[in-house]
Structure formats: structure tokens, C-alpha cells
Amino acid sequence: MFVDRDGTLNPDLHYLKESERLELFRGVGLGLRWLRDHGYRILCVTNQSGIERGFYTREDVDRIHRRVNELLRPSGAAVDAFYYCPHAPERGCGCRKPGTDLFRQAEAEWGIDLATSAIVGDRALDIEAGERLGLTTVLVTSPPTLARARRELEAAHVTPDLWAPSFAAAATRILARG
Ligand SMILES: [Mg+2]
Numbered sequence: 001m002f003v004d005r006d007g008t009l010n011p012d013l014h015y016l017k018e019s020e021r022l023e024l025f026r027g028v029g030l031g032l033r034w035l036r037d038h039g040y041r042i043l044c045v046t047n048q049s050g051i052e053r054g055f056y057t058r059e060d061v062d063r064i065h066r067r068v069n070e071l072l073r074p075s076g077a078a079v080d081a082f083y084y085c086p087h088a089p090e091r092g093c094g095c096r097k098p099g100t101d102l103f104r105q106a107e108a109e110w111g112i113d114l115a116t117s118a119i120v121g122d123r124a125l126d127i128e129a130g131e132r133l134g135l136t137t138v139l140v141t142s143p144p145t146l147a148r149a150r151r152e153l154e155a156a157h158v159t160p161d162l163w164a165p166s167f168a169a170a171a172t173r174i175l176a177r178g
Pocket residue numbers: 004005006007008121122123
């Protein structure tokens with residue numbers, strides 16, 4: 001099970017450097033616990049171009065990821081592994097979503113069966129990466145982000161398999177697909 005980070009697990013604070021400012025959306029811990037209880041590994045794939053742009057360092061990003069798991073612990077949930085692209089888009093690397101390099105790496109490292117796996121994200125690039133890999137794609141949107149999501153999807157010519165108004169709802173829908 002692949003999850004995006006910013007805008008999906010936590011409000012997107014744009015080039016966040018200080019881990020103590022990070023908060024999770026309500027229901028994320030519960031949703032992740034359900035998924036893990038059903039045997040899914042939780043692999044977070046995130047674009048962090050702020051590293052190459054010099055806004056923060058790899059150490060800052062690692063600190064934020066430790067903070068995510070600290071915040072998840074009371075729910076009995078965790079992210080099993082984080083994969084991030086540190087590059088600016090101009091570089092044209094294969095690891096920045098919608099590129100699939102990090103997903104392929106995670107697939108190999110964790111023995112993931114892509115055909116039965118899914119991705120939950122808040123942007124068209126998450127859905128686009130998921131389509132390339134044959135994952136079930138789930139877009140999480142809230143009223144403030146719905147219009148942007150629709151515009152992006154149209155421009156990228158991609159369509160999510162499922163829509164959900166929250167992460168917990170996304171988890172419920174993934175588990176309900178049977
Ligand atoms: Mg996002």
C-alpha cells in the first residue's frame with residue numbers, strides 16, 4: 001500500500017523544515033491501522049524537492065518522518081518505510097512522482113504485489129504514478145482542494161479509481177473492494 005505524504009497524511013505546509021510543526025489529519029492513524037491489520041505494508045512515497053532547492057536537508061526530512069511515526073504510535077499505526085525524491089522537477093529524474101522509480105524500489109525491497117496494492121494521494125501526480133504501475137488509485141480530496149484536483153486530473157488525463165473525502169474513508173474503500 002503506497003501513500004503520499006503532504007496533503008494526504010498531513011496538511012501540506014509547503015517546504016516544511018521543522019518537524020515539530022507537523023500534524024496529521026484526523027483519522028489517518030485509524031485508517032493506517034486498519035490497513036496494517038489487513039496485512040498491508042505502508043510505504044510512503046513523497047516528492048521533497050526542497051532538499052535540492054536548499055530549503056531543508058535530508059536530516060530535516062528524516063526527522064519529519066520519525067515525527068510522523070511518533071504521532072501514529074498512539075493509534076497503533078506506523079509507516080513501514082519512507083521513500084523520497086530530493087530532486088527539483090527541472091532535473092527530470094525518474095524518482096520524482098509521477099515517475100515510478102521509488103515505487104519500483106519499494107516493490108523490490110518489500111515484495112509488493114502491485115496488482116493487489118493501491119496508492120492514496122491528493123494530487124494528479126499520485127494518480128498518474130499509480131496508473132502507470134497498475135495500482136488501484138484513490139484520490140483524497142476535501143472541499144478546499146477539490147477544484148484543484150479536478151483541474152489537475154483533466155490536464156494529466158488520469159482518472160482515480162476511487163475518491164474519498166478523508167484518509168479513513170480511503171482506507172475503508174480500499175478494504176471494501178475485496
Ligand atoms: Mg500530496
